[in-house]
Structures are given as structure tokens and as C-alpha cells.
Amino acid sequence: MEKFYSADGFVEASEKDKIITVRWEKLYNSNITKECCLAQLEKVKKGAKVIIVDSANATGKPLQDVQDWFGESLFPQYQEHGLKAIITVVPKNPITKSGARQWNSVGAPFGFDMFETSSLIMARKKAREIV
Numbered sequence: 553m554e555k556f557y558s559a560d561g562f563v564e565a566s567e568k569d570k571i572i573t574v575r576w577e578k579l580y581n582s583n584i585t586k587e588c589c590l591a592q593l594e595k596v597k598k599g600a601k602v603i604i605v606d607s608a609n610a611t612g613k614p615l616q617d618v619q620d621w622f623g624e625s626l627f628p629q630y631q632e633h634g635l636k637a638i639i640t641v642v643p644k645n646p647i648t649k650s651g652a653r654q655w656n657s658v659g660a661p662f663g664f665d666m667f668e669t670s671s672l673i674m675a676r677k678k679a680r681e682i683v
Contacts, residue, residue: 557591559584567595571679572603573672579648580612589626593633601636602679605652606672607643613651623658630664637665637682639675 553566553573562584565574572592579585592603614622630638638659643649656666665682669675 556595557588559588563588565591567600569680570599570601570683571676572596572600573606573676574603575606576610578612579607579610579614579651582615582618585614585618586621589622593626593629596630596633596635599634601634601683603630603635603638604641604672604675604679605638605655606641606675607648607652608641608672609645610643610648611645613648614655619651619654619658622655627659627662631662635664637667637679639667639669639678641672641675642668642670 553568555564555566557563557565562578562581563574563576565572565588572595574588574592640652640656643652656668659666667678669678
């Protein structure tokens with residue numbers, strides 16, 4: 553896997569075979585969240601087809617301005633550049649889980665599939681089926 557974004561203690565993103573895997577630790581820093589998502593967008597523009605959001609052990613959730621940005625800017629660009637799916641590994645933390653529900657809801661109208669799984673293994677399996 554090629555790591556393309558990292559913020560120590562917050563997130564690490566990598567890509568292999570047109571599948572992006574983003575492993576979140578903390579989801580409440582708006583600048584880091586946006587930077588990481590924009591780095592993912594660059595990979596989608598170059599042909600990545602699936603994003604796995606591994607938030608199973610993450611804490612916090614994106615602030616409302618970031619959730620709004622997902623729907624107003626990020627998700628439309630994902631759609632424009634051919635993203636096929638976002639697969640979320642469901643968070644254990646209840647606050648983080650509410651944030652995941654919100655981004656899944658915001659992403660639903662954009663023409664790519666939104667899935668939830670209980671583990672990274674299941675998410676990777678689903679991603680390989682899609683790619």
C-alpha cells in the first residue's frame with residue numbers, strides 16, 4: 553500500500569489497487585479532516601474507485617461545517633470523478649457513530665454507493681467486489 557496522507561494521532565490514508573483505506577483515530581480537527589479528504593479526492597481523480605473509511609476505533613466526529621462541506625463540495629467532486637463507493641467500518645464510539653450516520657446520509661444522493669461494515673476485513677472484501 554502507498555501511504556499518501558498522515559497526521560500523527562489523527563489519520564493515515566493509503567491506496568492500493570484503486571482502493572483507498574483511511575484509518576481514523578480522531579475526527580474532530582476540521583483542517584486535518586479536509587486536508588485528508590482533499591488528498592483522497594486527488595486519488596479519485598487519478599482513478600481510485602472505492603474509499604474505505606475505517607472509523608471503528610475513532611473518537612469524535614466531523615464538525616457541522618465539515619459535514620456541510622462534504623455535501624456541498626467533496627461528494628459532488630467524488631461523483632464527477634467516478635467514485636463507485638464509500639464503505640464505512642462502523643465506529644464503536646457512539647458520538648463517532650452519529651457522525652458516520654450523518655456522512656452516509658449526506659453522501660446517499662450522489663450516485664456512488666454508501667455501505668457500512670463491521671470490520672476492515674469485510675470492508676476490503678466488499679471493496680474488491682466493487683473494483
